[in-house]
Amino acid sequence: MPEVKTAPPHPASLIEIKDVHFAYDERPILRGLSLSVRKGEVLAVMGGSGSGKTTLLGLIGGRILPNRGDILVDGQNVPKLDRSALYALRTRFGMLFQFGALFTDLSVYDNVAFPYREQTNLPESVIRDLVLLKLQAVGLRGAAGLMPSQLSGGMARRVALARAVALDPMLMLYDEPFTGLDPISTGIVARLIRRLNDAFGLTSLVVTHDLDASLKIADRVIVLAEGKVYRDLTPSDVRTTSDAFVRQFADGLPDGPVPFHYPAPPLLDQLLGKAGTASVEGGTP
Amino acid sequence: MSNVIEMIEGLGRTVLNGLARLGLAGRFFLAIMMVIGVPVRRFSLLVRELYFSGVRSLLIIVVSGMFVGMVLAIQGYEVLQRFGSSETLGVLVALSLVRELGPVVTALLFAGRAGSAVTAEIGLMQATDQIAAMDMMAVNPIARIISPRFLASVVSMPLLACLFSTAGVFGAYLVGVKLIGIDDGSFWSQMQAGVDFRLDIINGLIKSLVFGVAVGLIAVFEGYYAPPTAEGVSSATTRTVVTSSLAVLMLDFVLTVWMFRGLNG
Numbered sequence A: 001m002p003e004v005k006t007a008p009p010h011p012a013s014l015i016e017i018k019d020v021h022f023a024y025d026e027r028p029i030l031r032g033l034s035l036s037v038r039k040g041e042v043l044a045v046m047g048g049s050g051s052g053k054t055t056l057l058g059l060i061g062g063r064i065l066p067n068r069g070d071i072l073v074d075g076q077n078v079p080k081l082d083r084s085a086l087y088a089l090r091t092r093f094g095m096l097f098q099f100g101a102l103f104t105d106l107s108v109y110d111n112v113a114f115p116y117r118e119q120t121n122l123p124e125s126v127i128r129d130l131v132l133l134k135l136q137a138v139g140l141r142g143a144a145g146l147m148p149s150q151l152s153g154g155m156a157r158r159v160a161l162a163r164a165v166a167l168d169p170m171l172m173l174y175d176e177p178f179t180g181l182d183p184i185s186t187g188i189v190a191r192l193i194r195r196l197n198d199a200f201g202l203t204s205l206v207v208t209h210d211l212d213a214s215l216k217i218a219d220r221v222i223v224l225a226e227g228k229v230y231r232d233l234t235p236s237d238v239r240t241t242s243d244a245f246v247r248q249f250a251d252g253l254p255d256g257p258v259p260f261h262y263p264a265p266p267l268l269d270q271l272l273g274k275a276g277t278a279s280v281e282g283g284t285p
Numbered sequence B: 001m002s003n004v005i006e007m008i009e010g011l012g013r014t015v016l017n018g019l020a021r022l023g024l025a026g027r028f029f030l031a032i033m034m035v036i037g038v039p040v041r042r043f044s045l046l047v048r049e050l051y052f053s054g055v056r057s058l059l060i061i062v063v064s065g066m067f068v069g070m071v072l073a074i075q076g077y078e079v080l081q082r083f084g085s086s087e088t089l090g091v092l093v094a095l096s097l098v099r100e101l102g103p104v105v106t107a108l109l110f111a112g113r114a115g116s117a118v119t120a121e122i123g124l125m126q127a128t129d130q131i132a133a134m135d136m137m138a139v140n141p142i143a144r145i146i147s148p149r150f151l152a153s154v155v156s157m158p159l160l161a162c163l164f165s166t167a168g169v170f171g172a173y174l175v176g177v178k179l180i181g182i183d184d185g186s187f188w189s190q191m192q193a194g195v196d197f198r199l200d201i202i203n204g205l206i207k208s209l210v211f212g213v214a215v216g217l218i219a220v221f222e223g224y225y226a227p228p229t230a231e232g233v234s235s236a237t238t239r240t241v242v243t244s245s246l247a248v249l250m251l252d253f254v255l256t257v258w259m260f261r262g263l264n265g
Helices: A053-060 A083-090 A108-119 A124-137 A153-164 A183-199 A211-217 A235-240 A244-251 A267-271 B002-034 B037-041 B043-083 B086-127 B130-136 B141-180 B184-194 B197-224 B230-259
Strands: A013-024 A027-038 A042-046 A068-073 A093-096 A171-175 A203-207 A220-225 A228-233
Touching: A013 A053, A013 A203, A027 A053, A027 A203, A027 A228, A042 A053, A042 A183, A042 A211, A053 A068, A053 A171, A053 A203, A093 A153, A093 B130, A108 A124, A108 A153, A124 A153, A153 A183, A171 A183, A183 A203, A183 A211, A211 A235, A220 A235, A220 A244, A228 A235, A228 A244, A235 A244, B002 B141, B002 B197, B037 B043, B037 B141, B043 B086, B043 B141, B086 B130, B086 B141, B086 B184, B086 B197, B086 B230, B130 B141, B141 B184, B141 B197, B197 B230
Parallel strands: A042 A203, A042 A220, A093 A171, A171 A203
Antiparallel strands: A013 A027, A013 A068, A220 A228
């Protein structure tokens, strides 16, 4: 699936993340993360499970607050915004959730119409045209009357995409957009992410661990590890790098810098009863 | 010794967790109150929830009310005739229903029928990121999802309690007058004379209004804070029914003491 890459992105950055620390309870997730996202680019954020990828989206969207650090989106410091300023900023975001997060009590049409009805005063006749255009862009105008339960995973993802771009956002956030999709649907969604980004002049942040799909569409790939940006690469770098961690990730090797085994006392000690057995007996390890 | 200390620690933890949850529920209640105008202004949001919580509970409420009324009539007649005052059956049944059974049984049934459904629905919306998605679309989920469901519970509860009592009185009429053969006129006139509008009917309505607030708040709170797993949603649903039922019975005692104090002394 050859994809047309955009010209080198404009150097101005839309998102500027500076020295962000974040911990769930006592468990540190981000430890001094700094990152900038340039206007117009598609940035893929990769990393193992628990590396803080999804947390990063929550922080940018202002759904969670960092322990310290600044998150500037279009010049506004997200953690410092009050509710109304945050909501005003969010109307310029589009977010695609892992499984689409369509409203199950609304039809496909009403799901896409939702942002217009909530955020604008447009008459229904105009909303109808806009909804049909957005659905046409994702190829699902014919599915307007269906309910989310009648859609396949890939279709649901595309409807959610149409809903996310409804208000012509400046920034698109994608949380694992390829999870659970077959190869064809993955290709369709990946191509849509790129096409929507270029057609509407968006900036896209794609959190994923689907390497193949993201290498096809991303301008830049960032690998998170230990709560920081571990590597900042172009897609072609990812294919050729000799970095052990990135290689393990790219080639899907079970053991390497990311160990196969969860930390545990030596097996022999545990079998002979010398080590604690709390983790075996279901206590918290 | 260490066992005793562990037990006390456990007790302390349970109490502190309970208090923290109560505080969270209080803040959640305030957050709902801040946006309670939304479902009033956008009436269609409220109508939908009134349909799902209120109208869909009609059948169980009316049928239960009728059976409770019929049983009250049989039991009441049995006792009253010993004192030769079986004509007062109407007033006995009406007072039992309007003061106590109407509001209380309606609230218990409502918690099981509508409260559990609301908890499960909101819990699943939370688990499937629908609430997060709405929040990211700059639409306040408390205003759009929570407050209409809460308000629907507050509005439907007194109405359902009235219907419960009405159905109960009708059931008692069928059994007492049509079946047992108590005098038609004395059944109704005793009821008319013995039931006070303010003391009995208004107090009954106040009770069910309070129950509506309690059950509605518990249902949306448990759903909103349900852990986003199958187990989390199912135990939240159970907690809604158990907590609502206990809350209703305890509130009923407090309200009864407060409303009918000084009547007998």
